[in-house]
Amino acid sequence: MLVARRSDRLKALSDKLRAAHGTKVEVVEADLTKDADVTRVEKVLKANPAITLLVNNAGNARLAPVAKTSEEDAAAMIALNVTALTRLTHAILPAFLARNEGAIINVASVLSFHALPISAIYSGTKGYVMNFSRGLQQELAGTNVRLQLVMPASTATELWDLAGVPLTSLNQTAVMMSENLVDAALAGFDKGEDITLPSVADTTFWDKFDGARSQLFAAAQTGEPAPRYRSA
Numbered sequence: 001m002l003v004a005r006r007s008d009r010l011k012a013l014s015d016k017l018r019a020a021h022g023t024k025v026e027v028v029e030a031d032l033t034k035d036a037d038v039t040r041v042e043k044v045l046k047a048n049p050a051i052t053l054l055v056n057n058a059g060n061a062r063l064a065p066v067a068k069t070s071e072e073d074a075a076a077m078i079a080l081n082v083t084a085l086t087r088l089t090h091a092i093l094p095a096f097l098a099r100n101e102g103a104i105i106n107v108a109s110v111l112s113f114h115a116l117p118i119s120a121i122y123s124g125t126k127g128y129v130m131n132f133s134r135g136l137q138q139e140l141a142g143t144n145v146r147l148q149l150v151m152p153a154s155t156a157t158e159l160w161d162l163a164g165v166p167l168t169s170l171n172q173t174a175v176m177m178s179e180n181l182v183d184a185a186l187a188g189f190d191k192g193e194d195i196t197l198p199s200v201a202d203t204t205f206w207d208k209f210d211g212a213r214s215q216l217f218a219a220a221q222t223g224e225p226a227p228r229y230r231s232a
Contacts, residue, residue, distance in 0.1 A: 081125035
């Protein structure tokens with residue numbers, strides 16, 4: 001099942017998949033920034049026991065300082081990147097757990113753990129995706145339901161033009177082609193990775209980062225103000 005806003009692209013992709021694989025493809029035209037459309041997709045997910053994989057890949061970015069970002073653009077980023085992803089995951093999860101089978105792929109970003117002066121809202125939404133996914137992975141431990149978190153860096157998609165930052169303005173050596181991103185993400189899925197960083201060669205960077213997060217959390221569990229905050 002394919003879900004997207006643009007019917008022309010849905011039809012083109014569904015036709016391509018049918019021709020290449022001879023498979024049945026259901027298409028749902030929906031704008032996941034709209035509550036009614038999300039509700040409609042939720043109903044489809046709950047009613048279709050054939051679904052075994054949910055890919056939360058829809059994303060919205062408007063890269064600008066917070067003070068120069070319209071309320072509508074901010075709300076749209078949160079609605080798509082946070083609310084829709086959470087609701088669709090919540091809709092499919094009970095069936096996966098009941099069957100003890102299924103998988104979810106959540107696409108975040110390296111901006112999940114880094115913010116730029118123009119990415120405060122976007123980084124915040126992707127930080128949510130990272131933490132939501134990491135927490136849910138722990139909840140799913142001991143089951144046969146998987147969750148893969150994919151965190152790409154700059155990727156050659158139309159998102160940049162929509163975000164207000166032309167793709168041509170980026171360092172082109174740092175931009176991955178979308179086909180390569182998909183191949184890397186699926187290779188990571190096949191390897192059973194919980195975390196897939198498509199453009200990062202040395203995965204110990206993630207291990208150190210995640211370890212430091214855990215250490216910082218543990219260090220905060222003192223119940224007392226740190227010495228630097230105490231009166232002399």
